[in-house]
Amino acid sequence: MNPTRRTVLLAAGAAGAAALVPAQPAGAAPRQAAAAPPPYAAYWYPDSLPAGTPGTGITWRSLKSWTAEDDTDLAFNAASVPLAPRFTPTPANATARADQARIQSLVSFGPTSANPSQGSATADHYAFTHWAYVDELVFWGGSSGEGLILAPNAPVVDAAHRHGVPVLGNIFLPPVAYGGQLRWTRDLVQQDTSGHYPLAAQLVRVAAAYGFDGWFVNAETGGGNSALGTAMLGFLTELKALAAARGQRVTWYDAMTVNGAVSWQGALNAQNQAFFQSADDMFVDFRWSVASLASSGQRAEQLGRSRYALWAGVDVEANGSNRSVNWDAIVPRDKPHVVSLGLYRPEWTRNHLPAGGRGPAAFHAADDRFWTGRSGDPSRPDGTDPWRAPAVSVADRSTVTALPFASVFNTGHGLRWYEDGTVTSDTPWNHLGLQDRLPSRQWAVHTTGTRPAVAFDFTDAWHGGSSVLVSGTLDAPAVLDLYATRLPLSDTTVVELTHRTDTGTVTVELAVATADPDTPGTTPPYTYLPLEAGAGGGWRTSVVALGGLSGTVHAVGVRLTATGGPVAWRLGGIAVRDEPRTPAAPTGLRITAAAGGDLRLAWDTRPDDVRHHTLHRVLPDGTRRFLGATCQSAYFVGGLAPQDGERTARFELRAVGELYTASAPAVVTHTW
Template sequence: MNPTRRTVLIAAGAAALTPALPVLSAQAAPRAAAATPPYASYWYPDSLPAGSPGPGITWRSLKSWRAADDPDLAFNAASIPLAARFTPTPANTTARSGQARVQALVSFGPTSANPSQGSATADYYALTHWAYIDELVFWGGSAGEGLILAPNAPIVDAAHRHGVPVLGNVFLPPVAYGGQLQWTRDLVQKDATGHYPLAAQLVAVAAAYGFDGWFVNAETSGGNTALGTAMLGFLKELKSLAAAKGQRVTWYDAMTVNGTVSWQGALNSQNQAFFQSADDMFVDFRWSAATLAASGTQADGLGRSRYELWAGVDVESNGSGTSVNWDAIVPTGKPHVTSIGFYRPEWTRNHLPADQRAPEDFHAADDRFWTGRSLDPSRPDASDPWRAPAVSVADRSTVTSVPFASVFNTGHGLRWYEEGAVTSEAPWNHLGLQDRLPSRRWAVRTAGERPAVSFDFTDAWRGGSSVLVAGELDQPAVVDLYATRLPIGVNTVVELTFRGESGEVNVELAVATAEPSAPGATPPYTYLAVNSVNNGVRVRSVNGWQTVTVPLTGLAGTVRALGVRLTATEGPVRWRLGGLAVRDSVTAPAAPSGARVTAANGGDLRLAWTAAPGAVRHYTLHRLLPDGTRRFLGATGQLAYFVAGQRPEQGETAARFELRAVGELYNASAAVTVTHPW
């Protein structure tokens, strides 16, 4: 990889992004009792740099890591297992299943001081187009901070909900960016038994933190054949240990078998042994149509899938404006050649000016990147020079069991809503709270003018966002929401929560129990009245929102697609969808137990608790003030949470916190109370 692509990984640049925090000694023991903010973890393999770490940076050795000694493990361990996926009939005639896959190498934040559980800003790369992604790499690392990065829990939880494995990153930097060959030697060191202790440590970290394996990127030059041989032995042992734990290993095309760093841009004799010792390989950007074609042929000859090769596409600088020879990777009308490896698709956020990074600005750019210029995967724009993933790759879904619910929470917002009321005015991000989101954004079926459909952040039923449909609606319009595999029982109902802001619109629930007749065809929907109070439909109104419960009377088998049909009786229309649920019954979740303050420093507190039995979507934490006001403080899927800046209010002598478990249907358990004396 060219050094110019390392811009965000330069130690000085990363350090400039970190807040001023107390400097910890490189040899300092974990401070389990300190009420400090938890951050995503990062390490050197073994030896540490000379000198002292910069402000806010803690130097750690992976070799000495132990789960029992990790003070932030409870904040960083993912809570959602990797969901199984299925591939519905593609939304268009060009997207294919079983061929090219998509990998994304994403830097969500700096190496150091990257919050474990979100932060108080909506300006965040809230990735939502998981349906097209097959592997996410938590990209980062720098010579001045650390080289081995464990992804933080919110990202893993969001990815896992959508069936996407997440890999930590092992980055041995180019010498131009401070790389030291000793760190490579540290990584591949052997113990007295001939094993590679750092391979076992990497697998232990991934198991403890709940992510899915490692991306190994050795780019420090100066090695020799002995080092190349040692790296190959290390990689083989890492792959063996990882496979035993259900983890994956991806190799980056940089180091060759003779220990030198020479990016090939191909699968060839210089890196084949590494590819054969890993699950996948990222092919550096130097590829050409000829080298990719030869690489695919070589993978076939090895009995491997050519789609285990990710052809690198560098979008860090120009995003959806990047010029790419798409026919070399995903040709139209021919079998795909290899898979796609996007380097730094968070361009969709980073290229925006600081005063234009509102959530809607980011999602507009992100939809353009993943869906294409048409912003409708059911009708891609063939003249678009950017061949978005939705054009070539079939979307996937994990919506396979009842109950299922979504409030269309994207994982960030300008405020926090509960049942249509604002319970916190603070902007926020926490990807672990993201719902399973519609994969086809936005497929709209209409014979008239297409309305605009988007996530909107000015109002929500719960969380921070809702789906806004706006336009003339001169003809009925069907908005596809979810591809599903939901069994229909005798008591199965669908709940829709929505509100109209302008115009008059008739709402119908669209339910399909069979696949479309062909790729690109409309699902064979049955339309069920929502506005009617007949046929068992029940309506509840809260804070201007209506929740309508529609029984699936007369339908049997499996729900394979869900949507809404909107017919305007007076326009233009602004109509907002805040929630959707499919259920047979409602059972309240059990409450967590053992809630306690584990550390305090003034108004900065660490809290922990024991998991509630049964299925839990996440936990919410509120502060109960003496006048009875409940203030939302945050939510997380983990069993620990950090709150900052609390202070006595209304003459109280102790702060009172309420912790609740939230179930799949967004119904909450009884509150567990925690008090903290001032």
């Protein structure tokens, strides 16, 4: 990509602790020599390593020499959630289209090196929630001083897969201005004696072992010749064939041309057509014009390919939703979309906030503005908004298709950790792998009166770190769309809502639709089912039987009617189920490495009915303190110390099912 348009991380950032506990306090006994290091996301050079010595916190590795058997962090980094199928309901508004432009998102979730495998002890994180509009996520990063090939860490892949979004690792061969060396390009495309490309096979093995979906190939190191261009084309062709055999994808970036030179075209043309034909998609560089995108779409169709296999790059790293874009060149309102949309660095929504103002609420407000638009409601977009948010042009998708289904509206970060409405850790945290399947329409409200404010709220929660807060005057009944679904109904199907009224008085009804609306942007044909009246201001769980309905649930929401004063009402959880299920306790819990207060734990692979595992420490007074959770079968905790003179620390691991029911604990102890 154009060097003037990017920020490249040339040095490692500071590592965050992977557990949700504070660092070791001042004055604590010194730790033993490190034998239980924290795990980090993996990164490599193709083969040969740079000259000299890596910087602090950086490990130089060769992809060619990687094996799964020798990868000591693989259990922490391998994703566990399969890619979910998804469907497209009737669009939320009249301008969103279901079968045209798609969206690719290129995101740097952290530095190349020292990027924690399983979250860290801060809420300041790009906890993306608008997956419903994204078709492909690229785990962006790489630098000449750290490594060039990045495998996505498990939390990102697990969250994306829950929402049906494939995730690609990144191969970044940097421009010479950023330390790129042509030998690394030659390393990548080297051939063996049989004419095959060994690193193509290695890349496919890595993606399979780590559980992600393929590779984004970005060759930007200049100085090549036609022989190198031919070798790159052969490499890409073999990578695509091997990837397709494993259900993986390959996207090519418009930089290197067929003659081996780097010359960004801003179009699909004769200079890069062969690469496009050897890949699933191509990211078209930012130099595009109205004419070049039009001709690119036509050329793709002449080749027998979809024009929407081209992602027109829009660089939002610097200005985000304040950027001026010629949207009609990509996604015009009044005629078919021209090509698809590639968003480069939309984590601007977090990064542009001041260092002291990156709390979860501020981040989600900016992210909603970016993805939903100025109206804050995808069912009623603001036609005068100069930023054409994705929700205006692209129909949302959903993966809620099977029972049991539950959500506690956990966004994957928070200021505290809650269990059953009680704080069990007051340490800020992030871990995207714990994110729920979230509402695809954030936030569609149907009312004839004043629209209430709706947002994820982090000041209180039923479980995890967040709840949904609805607040306002509610001068008319308001219907909040929660989930588009395809859930089968039976005589025993029930819906459970865990909710609380903080201010005012409000009547709450469950909204259930067994069909989609006929017209985009209209309210689903809901049936409204009353919740039993409750007393007091605490959390309560209301159970509503759906035995009177038949067929398939297409949408679930709530209708709120104020009966006194302004309202603040929060939703902490929803579950749709037939019979309740509780998973079995984990087996094989063990400590695999220990150094002072740093521990690596492992247990047997999780069964299919387990959503994630939670780890608690039992203190000498019997109090259970939440340490962390993961979807993997290994976990790292750091910075622990004896409490109140204890000689042995006790840890409890529980399996948590899709309905958030927890198993009996497995127990392991550690002697100080």
